[in-house]
Amino acid sequence: MIQVTLKDGSRIQVEKGTTILDIAKSISEGLAREAVAGEINGTVKDLFTPVTEDCSLNILTFDSEGGKHTYWHTASHIMAQAVKRLFPGVKLAIGPAIDNGFYYDFDYERSFTPEDLQAIEEEMKKIIKEDHAVERFSLSRDKALELEKDEPYKVELINELPEDAEISFYRQGDFTDLCAGPHLPSTGKVKAIKLMQLAGAYWRGSEKNKMLQRIYGTAFPKKSQLDEYLQRLEEARKRDHRKLGRELDLFDIYEEGPGFPFFMPKGMILRNLLEDYWRKEHVKRGYQEIKTPMMLTKELWLRSGHWDNYKDNMYFVNIEDAEFAVKPMNCPGGILVFKRRLHSYRDLPQRMGELGLVHRHELSGTLHGLMRVRCFTQDDAHIFMTPEQIKDEVIGVIQLIDDFYSTFGFKYHVELSTRPEKSIGSDEMWEISTNALKEALEDRGIEYKINEGDGAFYGPKIDFHLEDCIGRTWQCGTIQLDMNMPERFDLYYIGPDGEKHRPVMIHRVVFGSIERFIAILTEHFAGAFPVWLSPVQVKILTIVEKHIPYAGEVKARLEEKGIRVELDGRNEKIGFKIREAQLEKVPYMLVIGDKEAESGHVAVRSRKEGDMGSMPLDSFLEKILNEVETKAL
């Protein structure tokens, strides 16, 4: 007998060799039915794995991360099995579970069509119905290579497995695949499936390799869960900033300027409000603002290293036989500003902000609304400081970013990237700066994930990934330490000892790109921006023509207080005007009829709560001004 400790801490005795599934059954039939895998001492295992020694065991259902992973992994095998049946010559690459489902990469003589996808899905349903048992077995390297001799990608994978690795396979009916597992015990366990899309993907993610065909799919234990998932996607589509941007007349991108967005009058209101907020907060924190030119000479970019490292992403212009580059980053300009005069250690830190429009040549296939464009405005700043000031300055930026994100109601997580293989600077400087970043994070009690070797070539960085209301994350803020540029541009300050010293530089952004941030905000709020950001905050709706004079007075009163207000005095029914204002996502509608005109009231309707009844104009003013002032969400 061996002792198994369950998730709730209770212990049970089972016979050695009992499978996880049997243990689940002994706990409850329901659990056994729901179980998809088991976690033995923290490692996810197949349900048919026998338990051979004392251990802790967690029975996983679809609701857990590991459970989903197992479930989707088996679904991907079922898909591969179906594809193999329908297209015998197909070669298999890899087929993992991912965030919301799974994919499998195939190499086939012709491209799959949407009709093929249909057929594959049907075949998958058959395989599920046939309910093949899934079994696991291991082979020696030679035997494994023999078994996979017709699968060149599998052969490559096997050859790259470490000497001592177990080479395991999973078999279900007529299909066998090299796989580490774990898997569901049978194909019948998978219930609701759907193939989502077809896409090209390079073998092993490298553009030097052959492009394979990737089929994405997802699966759930219940049809209702699949429907719910599809509905969430539909919801995300409704929130798409490209659609809302056009509908709400905020911004758009035209064929005449691929990747170069246009901002409409209402979009500019939003944008200017964000920039006003940004300026105010930065002045408060001791930043100065500068503006550096859009184009600078080739020599500058040679010196900064961009010519060597970033040329493919830059645009160039010839002026009177001299070559200029349109700036892809603001730092070289900022450095010239710093260099304009001699600095004492007493002047440091110098915090110089710039809302700088940068242009980067991005591959056409990567463009995506405002999220990925070819010109965008970075809310940049460069902080020049002594090495001793690094930690405090980084903390200052971390706090600034936290303030900003919480203003919009965003949750976020933080990642720290360390020295990459290809990098410059001494070990000592890397250690100092990486530690400074760590200390700053720890000082603020912020949890962070480390991305080993993912830093910029000139220094380590902290990235802020914010999460929108439907759970997607976006990299926005970043804090990068740089010891390279000060060197290249021979920056120095005079220390207390009267000698020249090299300053350290921070590059940082909070919004990241104003354009992208606006896109994120648009999707986050589904176009219904908080009152302080709404391009139109109040819409006055008259019942009939004769109310226009009083409505005009109301409008004037609101405008006097800086409220952005529109008057809809058209000869239309009130229901129609409300519907339009609601679709325009105006936070407050003021309905003006006889009663209001006589009493000096306004009938308030909120886009969120509907009819709020009648109130004196002053009460409404107080309410909305308070919301604007507090940036209420």
Place this chain on the structure above:
RNA sequence: GCCACCAUGGCUCAGCUGGUAGAGCAGCGCAUUCGUAAUGCGCGGGUCAAGGGUUCGAGUCCCUUUGGUGGCUCCA
């Protein structure tokens, strides 16, 4: 850039296996003066992304180009 798919009036979309463009919304005009998500009637608007080809005939088939969508790579 690579793979797949897509491109019809301002917007959303019909248009079967090729026979010469249609709806709703929006716009404009007229009527209606009305209390919390669509008043009625009428009118105008498209070289069917661009170019080339097949055909007696192309929105529909083929090729090229441009732009978009979803991925891959890259990234704010």
